[in-house]
Amino acid sequence: MNRMAFLFVVLLIANIGFGQHYTPIDEGSDIGFKIRNFGVNVSGSMKGLEGEMVFFSDSLSISHFDVAVDVKTINTGINQRDNHLRSADYLDADKYPYIRFVSSRITRSTSEEFLYVFGKLTIKDVTREISFPFKMTPQQDNLLFEGKFTLDRRDYHVGGNSLTMSDQVTVELKVMAKRSN
Numbered sequence: 698m699n700r701m702a703f704l705f706v707v708l709l710i711a712n713i714g715f716g717q718h719y720t721p722i723d724e725g726s727d728i729g730f731k732i733r734n735f736g737v738n739v740s741g742s743m744k745g746l747e748g749e750m751v752f753f754s755d756s757l758s759i760s761h762f763d764v765a766v767d768v769k770t771i772n773t774g775i776n777q778r779d780n781h782l783r784s785a786d787y788l789d790a791d792k793y794p795y796i797r798f799v800s801s802r803i804t805r806s807t808s809e810e811f812l813y814v815f816g817k818l819t820i821k822d823v824t825r826e827i828s829f830p831f832k833m834t835p836q837q838d839n840l841l842f843e844g845k846f847t848l849d850r851r852d853y854h855v856g857g858n859s860l861t862m863s864d865q866v867t868v869e870l871k872v873m874a875k876r877s878n
Contacts (some may be wrong), residue, residue, distance in 0.1 A: 717753060718877045719840060721746040721764050725873030728766050732850070733863040741773035741782075743796070750767070753839060754833065757803045762814065764872065766793040787830045787856050793821045806830055820853035831870070842872045 728743045745767025752760045752814055768790040771782050782792040800816035811830040818827045831844030849864050 705792040717751065719750040719752060719874035720877045721748055721750060721872050722875045725839075725841065725871075727869070727871040729869045729871075731867045731869075732865070735861050739773060739778075741779075743767065743772070744770040747795075748797075749877075750840075750842075750872075752874070753797065753832070755807065757812070760800075760803045762798065762800040762803075762816070768794055771846050786812070789821055791848075792841055798827075801826075818848070820855060823853045825852060836873065838876045840874045842870065842874060844870045850868060 723744045723746055726744075726746055726747070729740060730742070731738050731740045733739070743766045746764065747767075748762070748764035750762045750764065752762075761856050768788045769783060771779050771788065771790075773779055773782070782788055785792070788796075795821045798816055799819075800814050802815050804813045804815075806813045808830075813828060813830050815826070815828040817824050827846060827848065829844050829846035834841045834843070843862055845867065847865050847867050850866050851864050853857075855866075856862065
């Protein structure tokens with residue numbers, strides 16, 4: 698019995714140590730957001746992905762994500778608006794240069810197509826628990842992760858009260874992860 702337990706521990710450690718480690722990359726990725734302002738949908742994106750993703754489709758309990766995006770790369774297509782979003786009024790990019798997500802667990806969902814991720818999202822000086830469905834698609838040696846969620850910008854101290862701007866921001870993630878073993 699002790700030999701079986703020892704063998705199990707050795708195999709588990711080998712699986713973690715030699716597992717599927719990935720690095721999120723900008724090429725093939727799109728970190729997008731949408732918010733209504735003056736009754737019109739305004740969209741934008743960010744680049745500058747960093748972090749580590751460990752993913753085992755057959756062993757989700759040891760899979761995890763730690764990914765950040767560079768706030769200074771925000772792009773809505775209008776430089777003046779982008780600079781305002783980088784300011785202390787909104788994302789305060791000089792003081793808080795990254796938006797970061799660290800997963801706490803990944804589970805299967807009721808749909809075969811999707812998985813579910815739980816974790817902590819940090820924007821500025823606020824860290825909150827979030828969860829959302831995502832799907833993973835193999836792309837040669839890489840993996841493409843796609844998901845979507847909505848958050849309340851005021852929960853993260855982004856912008857103040859506004860009669861013209863929605864509190865709800867929809868975030869759409871398309872993250873290409875390059876194998877890094």
